[in-house]
Amino acid sequence: MVSRAAHRLLRRGCRTTAGLALGGVLAFVEAAFVLLTLPALAFPPARARALACARKLAEVERARLARYLRSENSSDYGGRRALEYLAVRCVVGGLGAGIFLLILWGAVSGAVMVAQLASGEPIGGGTDQDWYDLVAVPLFGVLLLFLAVQGLLGVAALDRRVAHRFLGPSEQDLLRRRVSQLAASRAEVVEAVDEERRRIERDLHDGVQQRLVALGMVLGRALRGKDPEHARELVRQAHEESQRALAELREVTWRVYPIALDTDGLEVALESLAERSALPVTLDCTFSRRPGAALETVAYFVASEAVTNAIKHAGASRVAITVTGGDSMVRVRITDDGVGGARTSGGGLSGLARRVAAVDGRFTVDSPVGGPTTIEAELPCA
Known part of the structure; x- marks a missing residue:
């Protein structure tokens, strides 16, 4: 179980590192694109083409974040917001590229120092080998590795935050979308209420009303009848019909709104x-x-x-x-x-x-x- 968790952690670390390295390379492309695009914004024909290209480049970044950094972002943004994102993103990517260059420099320097220690040569080109070099060099290497890892984690978090800030709808867009949703929801509620009213009307017309009509007919026959026994039977039928009508009316009222919701x-x-x-x-x-x-x-x-x-x-x-x-x-x-x-x-x-x-x-x-x-x-x- 521990080895499996360590394997997943290692894979995730390698994937994040690869994503940050790719982001560092893309930062130079994005910086060049932003510098070349800014003058074109003054000309309307070129501006539309430049903003369209900015959005395509931002989509590349969005795909990189989703694949390597597990950061999903909305595609609901325009070309201007994409250009603003790229202008900030190239700075973040430049920080990541700088950290990778420092890691490379540290690795090369560490390899040279290790080779000098192994051969007995003094570190730094001196004449004598100091005893504390055997302790200082590994500790310095561990310190640089720790700082490099923390720097990459910081760049990854900043990369996600910048994308979340610029890609996707703005606060105004979210507010307009929410207003549209509420307007549509209100219209749907009104439609649902009207539909419920029509169903209640059908239940009353086809159920309770028919029962009451039948009840009136039975009572009318009882009033017109001459035979007391027949009249008593009709009254019994009328009583049963009234019970059915009452049950159906109670069922309709429960469908409208059960009073138990308010009371209990x-x-x-x-x-x-x-x-x-x-x-x-x-x-x-x-x-x-x-x-x-x-x-x-x-x-x-x-x-x-x-x-x-x-x-x-x-x-x-x-x-x-x-x-x-x-x-x-x-x-x-x-x-x-x-x-x-x-x-x-x-x-x-x-x-x-x-x-x-x-x-x-x-x-x-x-x-x-x-x-x-x-x-x-x-x-x-x-």
């Missing part, structure tokens, strides 16, 4: 969901603290819609709901043993994806054909 919290609301489900539902809720009301609402509807899909479309025989929460994240995971094949483009799941996106969460669906289906939502608390 997410765990109790999910327990009620599991009790009302036509399939066996196992529930596991673990919270270090209760999440906010908005997150509880999103988490509940993710679980509710997933259970409804498992009943209506998946042909599942059981469903498992797992909810874990901490100070930073609430995770909701629903798994069923159905036929699979669910897609986020479906009506119900697409609405859930918009709900989760509205709170900056992440929504994933893993549903291979043949099952099982796993729906997961990660909801940030902050």
